[in-house]
Amino acid sequence: MAGRDCLVTNDWICGEYLRSRSQELIDATVQHVGITAAAVAIGLVVAFPLALLARSRPRFAGPVLGLTTVLYTIPSLAMFSLLLPFFGLSAALVVTGLVLYSLTILVRNMVAGLEAVPAEAREAARGMGYGPARLLWEVELPLALPALMAGLRIATVSTVALTTVGSIVGRGGLGNLIEDALPSFFKAQVLTASVLCVLLAVAADLLLLGVQRLLTPWTRIRAAGSRGAH
Template identity: 60%
Template sequence: MTLLASADAGTTCYSRLTNDWLCWQYVSDYRTEITDATVQHLQITLVSVVVALALSFPLALLARRYARLESPILGLATGLYTVPSIALLPLLVPFTGLSATTVVIGLALYALTVLVRAFLDGLRSVPEEVRESATGLGYGRGRLLLRVELPLAIPVVMAGLRVATVSTVALTTVGSLVAHGGLGNLIASGVTSDFRAELLTAAVLCVVIAVALDVVLVLVQRLLTPWTRTGAGA
């Protein structure tokens, strides 16, 4: 998007001569475009985090189960994060094209850095005596994991998930490299054309999305761990 060529000079807060940072008229006039970019941003972020969760959990279980695999798995997850997004996304384009899938794969790989370690640390934070007690009560390995270890690991896992989610909101903007960056598309356009209202509006919405998702995750954690509230109030 560029400054409207048809706008009369000085008649709008985003005309060629005015170009204000704060411009509600821009938000009103381009509400549909802003909404579409925001929805795309949310969709890419949420799908990326879900894919990362689906990948990181089994990887963490493998790392815990087989000690010799822990270093390679954590090393791989950490190494992926060192690859610049400006290089990673173009590397995926030959396989996935200029699509949202390219962005989702890249963001999911980045999120593994935090989530694999969060799952691993969370599972290891479960006291050994709790495992022994559950085993003594007849819990098998699968039931022990799902009914005892995962619930107790939730605080650590959720802390990692919050970090991964907020960082993914920010990284989604890089998807503008392949034209699927959500609000990142507006930010890139605003920088290129020096469209201040577009740039600031998109940046503020990114912050709002990050804060909103973080608040939602905090509430989800409180719902999943009622015993922590009981302990705090006692």
């Protein structure tokens, strides 16, 4: 009876809500994760050639960075309205909008990471007979990886938050639950969906941080050496 009472009294914390709406929460979380993952993955695929273009052709750097910055400033409602004729009311509409929003973070961090690679490292690799492709994949990208991963973490956390805006077209994952609960101010649903969204962002950031540490073991060795020197 106490569990049902919390629904009647509209409490913020309600175990009965979690029990009775568990499948709804799972479905919304799965949709949220799917949209976020798809947007970030496609964003990486699009951002990488743009970053290479901006780095290798300085005259294109300004337009590329400027365009991605302008895209990020477009309000979500306007962005979805512009994309609506092409994608309709679908998950693709939300994913495409999120991809466009992620580009400014991903491209800038990729360019910054590649530009930070020491010139002597490039010269040494060229002296050993490395061609442009091998130089990029075996020297530049590994050295730029910390900056690239930092950009990926920021873009992922940002996308987790922005995915909720997809509730405008019914494709917002946990944002759908928040949107549905606001008219009646259903406290338990608003709080639960919001907390799950925050937990998703934290979990994604920690996961990517773990991947970064696995891919860049030399940064841990360097940090340990610095602590030992002190």
